[in-house]
Amino acid sequence: MKKLLITLFTLCSLPLMAAQQHHDQHQHNHGHQHSAEKSSNAGAKASCSSNTVNAVVNGLVCDFCALALEKVFLAHEAVASINVDLDNAMVNIELNEGKTLDDNTLETMITNSGYNLVSTSKGCSNG
Amino acid sequence: MLKISFLCVLLSTILTAVHARPVSYPGGWTVMQKNDAVRHTFHMHYSPTVNQSVGYLFEQNRYGSELLFNGLQYNRLLHRRNRKASQGNLYFKSALGVDLKNGNETAHGGFLGMAADWEDRRWFTSYENRLDFGPLRQASLSHMARVGVAPYIGDYGDIHTWLMLQAFHSKDMTTHSAILRLFKGPYLAEFGITTDNTFTTNLIIRF
Numbered sequence: 001m002k003k004l005l006i007t008l009f010t011l012c013s014l015p016l017m018a019a020q021q022h023h024d025q026h027q028h029n030h031g032h033q034h035s036a037e038k039s040s041n042a043g044a045k046a047s048c049s050s051n052t053v054n055a056v057v058n059g060l061v062c063d064f065c066a067l068a069l070e071k072v073f074l075a076h077e078a079v080a081s082i083n084v085d086l087d088n089a090m091v092n093i094e095l096n097e098g099k100t101l102d103d104n105t106l107e108t109m110i111t112n113s114g115y116n117l118v119s120t121s122k123g124c125s126n127g
Numbered sequence: 128m129l130k131i132s133f134l135c136v137l138l139s140t141i142l143t144a145v146h147a148r149p150v151s152y153p154g155g156w157t158v159m160q161k162n163d164a165v166r167h168t169f170h171m172h173y174s175p176t177v178n179q180s181v182g183y184l185f186e187q188n189r190y191g192s193e194l195l196f197n198g199l200q201y202n203r204l205l206h207r208r209n210r211k212a213s214q215g216n217l218y219f220k221s222a223l224g225v226d227l228k229n230g231n232e233t234a235h236g237g238f239l240g241m242a243a244d245w246e247d248r249r250w251f252t253s254y255e256n257r258l259d260f261g262p263l264r265q266a267s268l269s270h271m272a273r274v275g276v277a278p279y280i281g282d283y284g285d286i287h288t289w290l291m292l293q294a295f296h297s298k299d300m301t302t303h304s305a306i307l308r309l310f311k312g313p314y315l316a317e318f319g320i321t322t323d324n325t326f327t328t329n330l331i332i333r334f
Contacts (some may be wrong), residue, residue: 059209061248063312064333068152068177068285075154086248087209088282113152114177116209 049124051100053093056118057110061091065115071112076101089118145219149202149218149242150180157182157333164302165189165269165295165323170200177234178204186221189325192301194264196236198224213247224262236261251289252273269297275308293319 059065065082069091073082078099083092091110095101107117151157151174161168166189172182184200187193200222208215219241226236242255253273260266266302275291289308304327306319313334320329 024200057212059207059214061212061214061246063283063310064151064212064315067333068155069314071152071155071281086285112177114204114207114209118211 049094050122051095051097051099052123053095053106054121054123055091055093055110056107056120057089057091058116058118060084060086060091060115062086068113069110069115072109076109134243148216148244149220150174150178150204151333155333157331159329159331161327161329163189163295163303163319163327163329164300164321164323165297172200172202180259193229196222197227198222198237200244215245216243218242218255220257223323226261228263232263236264246277248280249277249292251277253289265298267298269295270328271295273306275306284312291317 026059042125057069057087060069069084070082073079073091073093077095078101080096081094084090085092093101093106103120106120110117142145143241149172151172153174153176155174157172157246158175159168159170159172161214162168169181169185172180174180179307180202181285182200184198186198201218201225202218202221203219206217219239219277221239222325223235225233225235232327236259238257238259240255242253242258244251246252249259251274254271256268257272258266258268260308271293273291273293274291277289279288281287287308287310288307289310291306293304293306295304300323302321302323302325304319304321306317306327308315308317310316313332315333316328318330321327
């Protein structure tokens with residue numbers, strides 16, 4: 001039975017390894033553009049403008065992490081949309097017209113989501 | 128190959144890591160349904176803060192005498208260590224409620240336990256223990272450990288795939304399982320097979 005489990009496990013991993021090889025090649029060909037498209041598909045799309053806040057965040061390892069940040073930030077009146085980029089540990093927050101989000105509030109929201117703020121910047125970011 | 132697999136499971140026990148995070152974001156709800164070699168479980172919890180959750184728990188034993196549990200579960204995140212590409216957690220878990228044995232005996236019952244996990248986007252390890260108490264169940268300590276690998280790394284919104292090995296040990300049984308985890312956005316599903324020929328199906332939804 002144990003041998004059967006190991007065999008099944010190995011067989012399952014082979015096509016997935018092949019998929020990863022294809023995925024890596026795709027990443028190589030398209031660079032950051034691919035990453036941005038994927039992030040936009042998952043969460044609310046954050047367009048890049050002078051009203052965009054970018055945050056580098058520690059601890060982003062899975063979709064539940066990204067979901068937590070989306071829920072917390074989208075509940076704030078100043079936030080129009082958010083894009084979480086797991087590849088670059090980057091969160092792009094688009095603010096509503098005339099609204100601001102100071103660094104202390106931003107850090108508190110990220111901490112309350114369960115993660116740690118590393119740095120922030122404003123405007124367009126390539127991640 | 129077999130020795131390496133068991134070594135991985137043993138290593139995961141030492142290193143520690145996660146099954147499914149028992150707390151969510153503030154205001155978040157999580158529904159977990161698990162069927163493994165040990166028990167059928169339904170758990171729904173609410174997280175008022177990022178550090179704790181409280182919810183309803185139902186359990187039904189899959190071996191030994193028929194035991195049903197209905198009660199409240201409280202989980203607390205004791206420590207989280209965020210790094211650039213990884214995260215580690217230490218949790219306290221507890222439950223208290225009513226046991227129903229063989230359809231005619233009732234008494235209070237529950238458990239206390241600790242859980243820990245470490246993961247990055249490629250590797251995953253977890254360990255948890257559980258001390259059951261109550262007059263209708265044997266006071267025993269059980270252990271569960273996992274190690275997993277993601278054969279490819281997707282971004283948020285992709286279908287993430289994990290291949291995992293799980294070891295469970297209690298006074299009454301020891302099992303090993305191979306588990307396929309599929310994860311996309313708020314949905315996490317697991318399908319596994321265990322050395323005692325039982326199947327594992329777990330589903331978690333977070334909203």
